[in-house]
Amino acid sequence: MVSIAYATRKITGLLVTIFLVLTFNFYLFRIVPGNPFALLFRGAGLSANAVRSLNAQFGLDQPLWIQYVVYLRNTLTGNLGLSFQTRTPVTDMILPALINTVILLSAASIISIILGILIGILTAWRRGSKIDVGASATTLVLYSMPTFWLGLVLLVMGVIYFKLPVAGMRSFSGVAPGTIGQLIDLGRHMILPLLTLVLGLVGQYVLVMKGALLDVFTEDFMVTAKAKGISNRKLLWDHGFRNAVLPMVALVALNLGLSIGGAVQTETVFSWPGMGLLIYQAILSRDYPVLQGSFLVVTVAVIIANFVADMLYPILDPRVSET
């Protein structure tokens, strides 16, 4: 399946990249004019003891390289600092937000993939038809609009025409009792943000699916198989679909960076309590520790996702481990 050499190379790459991101993250926030970390707790009305212990914990009065070591030690043990705004540990703010974003993004990705496959098959099969051209045009138009604007438009429509909830994850009242009631409520809150994200993502999946299918359609073995009398559906499934799986998986990993961007915008518009909203609020209040922590978590998550995808490729397509 996966050769040891390949796995070792990828794992080393993973660790090196994560280390680079940590370093990058550290220096990025230290070049801020006025170095907020140096001024972290001045003027906050804390007792001298508190200031001293905070300085010790974060190494704030030490030379830069010691601060770096302290930062590494803290981060690797899960200590991402304290928020400027709420004075609570950043990690405690990030964890629930991360879960909420994962819920939203996973749902959006799964729906986009399924839709991408269906529409991809449709447009590949009827290439050049009105459906095909229509789909391409729609994708181009969707790509040209900012995700947050799409969200705003859907929000307006959702409020006026469909009476859908447009903020947050849960309603405070009017929810049917029990788990089913909770789930339905969650679902209703998810509809608009999901729609926004899916519309932004689906175009690329359609393109990949269609491309993979068209690639296969032109192969010689397809003509042979058809001549042998194999049904269209079997052809499509066995060859076309299998051919598309690898690029689709690759696309999910590649898209993750862009999806995060979409998630930030969508969560802001719909007040969905995820990483995106957390980052938005950190921007508004210039809460640098939260920004730094969020940036780190989000980037590492994408890197790990890419790594998982990298590990899946040889399993899906044995030709890959040669690279």
Add this chain to the structure above:
Amino acid sequence: MGMIGLTILSGFIFVAIFAPYIAPYDPSQVFLAQFLRPPSWQHFFGTNEAGQDLFSQVIYGTRASLTVGFAASLIATAVGTLVGIFAGYYSGLIREFLMRLTDFFIVIPSLVLMIVLAAIIGGGLTSIILAIGLVGWTGTARIVMSQTLSVRQHAFIEASRTSGAGDFYILRSHILPNVMPVAFAQTVLVVANSILYESVLTFLGLGNPNQVTWGQILQFAFTSGAVTVAWWYVVPPGLSIMLVVLAFSLTGYSLDEIFNPRVRKI
């Protein structure tokens, strides 16, 4: 397709240049007691919560939105072309390092990095321009690098080298001219992207509230809570963004087809 794109583009550029003559009012002029009025003959796009004419705002917003888009893409293309050319021309450590650097920036989620950069630099249009430029160069770098690699193989480079030409001479007179067409086609798409990103960053609050851009109008629409009651506040600025980006994309794809030997039509 490309022609449609160009036509739309010229339209917008025209509006941007002649904004003061086209806009019926000064965008910051307040019309007392005309808050959040829907579109009418006096105010084509209606008014906002401060009583200002939205049509004039959208017209004037064209200037800043386009300017930021152009400026940011200038930086991104410059950085990308430089990285691409050096990575393609030199081999060994330099190429390895530049490729790793490009990959590093590709893996990091673009929008989040831009947000962080813009916030760190302090906010406002300049920081947005810098943020977009310093993050959005990777696409150009990759394409330029691959183009440089193929140009490098050509015999005339070898001939040049044997007659004693130095590296910089070759880079400037041979590689660069052959790489420019591809880079140019890419630039158009980068501008489209930059305009999109500017609107997002401004919407998220990293812009300058005193500068009218389409994203800024949308930011006020959202934070003032006027969104759910005033569709005219939301639709025109967003449509403008969409049309401009669409126009650039159409033009860019056509140019790409002409200049880029690697593009395949599906």
